[in-house]
Amino acid sequence: MTRDIAKVPGPFAGLSVKLIAAIALVILLVEVAVFLPSLANYRVGWLEDRLRVGGVAVRVFDTVPDVMDLPAEITDPLLQAAGAIAIVYRREGQTDLIGLEAVTMPEQPHLADLRDTNPMRLIVEALDTLVMGGQRTLRIVGVPPGAGDAVVEILMPESPLRADLLTYAGNIVLVSIVIAGVTAFVIYVLAENLLIGPIKRLTNQMLAFRESPENGTLVIVPDAARKDEIGILERALADTQAELFAMLRQRRHLADLGMAVSKINHDLRNMLTSAQLLSDQVANLDDPQVQRLAPRLVTTLDKAIAFAQTVLDYGRQQSAPPRAEPVDLRALGFEAALSAALTGHPRIVFENQVPDDCVISVDPDHLARVLTNLFTNAREALDASPEISSPHVRLSREHTGDGVRLVVADNGPGLPPRARENLFVAFEGSARAGGTGLGLAIVRELVEANGGRVELLATERGTAFAIDLPSGAAAGG
Structure with missing residues (x-):
């Protein structure tokens, strides 16, 4: 199976570009949020300036009894100053008007009432002026300073206001872009030095170490001065790589040693087999001393050959993924008992207490090996204890809250302390002299491969192992 080689993203696809784009976008969004009220305030200020000119006209109106008699030399400068x-x-139910003589009054001017100070309305009207204010006539209504309760209305073209708003908006946009760019660049430089740069370095070193994990020079050298999260990550990753490097070296040494032991064990088994054949021939001699020693020799050779064969089988074991399927647990228990030489045993009774309709979903080969190993251990313990009356091995099933539990129990002598301390450890957890301890190690490996757990139960007499399988195994029964 080929493994895809990961690569560090290019300059336009990495964290740097994403970070600077995100920062610039956020700043622009903030500028937009500030820009709209600022635009509305600019428009209001512009209109209030025109209204102040109207206030000057108010004071003129107050000093003249009949406004209509004011000469053009006085009114025209006022109108031109306001651009109106x-x-x-x-005022007080009275209305006075001055206007340019050559201008026709519009029928429906666009209203700009400065007495309404609703912020949202002001923003909407500012945007309306930018979009629609090219050819309209504007009607400004308000109360200028010093005019008391008098209301002044100014009629004027809206195009000068729109032109000034466009200029103001363009300046704001330009300044916003500059601010966003400068801010994003400054933050990017800081982030590049404090965050993105170290992350890139860690990424490159991790990818290099992944390609050659046995190269000790590729182990990350952390920055001891950093006490933040990046420093913690560097030190943790360096420790992990150092442990992995040491583990891989040890694994390679163990693999080489295991290969050598396997070859030695294979040759040793062949030699022991030859010795067994010779011992069989020696056992046929009539010498009384030979007849007395031959059985012990044959027994010793049988144990040595069994030990060598067990080690070879364990070394050749393939860790294939489990394939769950519906299994008749009661029938599988009888098959395992037959494989473990429990069925038909002259002294030991096998009790299969699993109901007839019990079906679970599990890998049948794995579970068969598990039960066979446990049954074999129980049989050997009972065979080695002839003083036990009514020896038996029992298989039972229990329902748990999150799955199913299988219990294999016997009334034998129990496990010695050494076996309990090294339970499920290969070559260490044997309960009898000359054993390899591989049976329980294989049991744990196969049960865990199927998502379960195996444990030794506390009992007053004998030995009991519980196999807990997950909820998916409880198919029925």
Whole structure:
């Protein structure tokens, strides 16, 4: 199976570009949020400036009994200063108007009432002026400073306001882009030195170490001065790589040693087999001393050959993934008992207490090996204890809250302390002299491969192992 080689992203696809783009976008969004009220305030200020000119006209109106008699030499400068075509003055039910003589009054001017200070309305009207304010006539209504309760209306083209708003908006946009760019660049430089740069370095070193994990020079050298999260990550990763490097070296040494032991064990088994054949021939001699020693020799050779064969089988074991399928647990228990030489045993009774309709979902080969190993251990313990009356091995099933539990129990002598201390450890957990301890190691490996757990139960007499399988195994029964 080929493994895809990971690569560090290019300059336009890595964290740097994403970070600077995100920062610039956030700043621009903030600028937009600030820009709209600022635009509305600029428009209001512009309109208030025109309204102040109208206030000057109010004071003129107050000093003249009949506004209509004011000469053009007085009214035209007021109108031109305000950029207006007409000014209307309303007070105490009286309305006065001055306007340019050559201008036709519009029928429906666009209203800009400065007495309404709703912020959302001001923002909407500012945007409306930018989009629609090219050819309209504007009607400004408000109360200028010093005018008391008098209301002044100014009629004027909206195009000068729109032109000034466009200029103001363009300046704001330009300044916003500059601020966003400078801010993003400064933050990027800081982030590059404090965050992105170290992450890139860690990424490159991790990828290099992945390609050659047995190269000790590729182990990360952490920055001892950093006490933040990056420093903690560097030190943790360095420790992990150092442990992995040491483990791989040890694994390679163990693999080489295991290969050598396997070859030695294979040759040793052949020699022991030859010795067994010779011992069989020696056992046929009539010498009384030979007849007395031959059985012990044959027994010793049988144990040595069994030990060598067990080690070879363990070394050749393939860790294939489990394939779960519905299994008749009661029938499988009888098959395992037959393989473990429990069925038909002259002294030991096998009790299969699993119901007839019990079906679980599990790998049948794995579970058969597990039960066979446990049954074999129980049989050997009972065979080695002839003083036990009514020896038996029992298989039972229990339902748990999150799955199913199988219990294999016997009434034998129990496990010695050494076996309990090294339970499920290969070559260490044997309960009898000359054993390899591989049976329980294989049991744990196969049960865990199927998502379960195996444990030794506390009992007053004998030995009991519980196999807990996950909820998916409880198919029925």
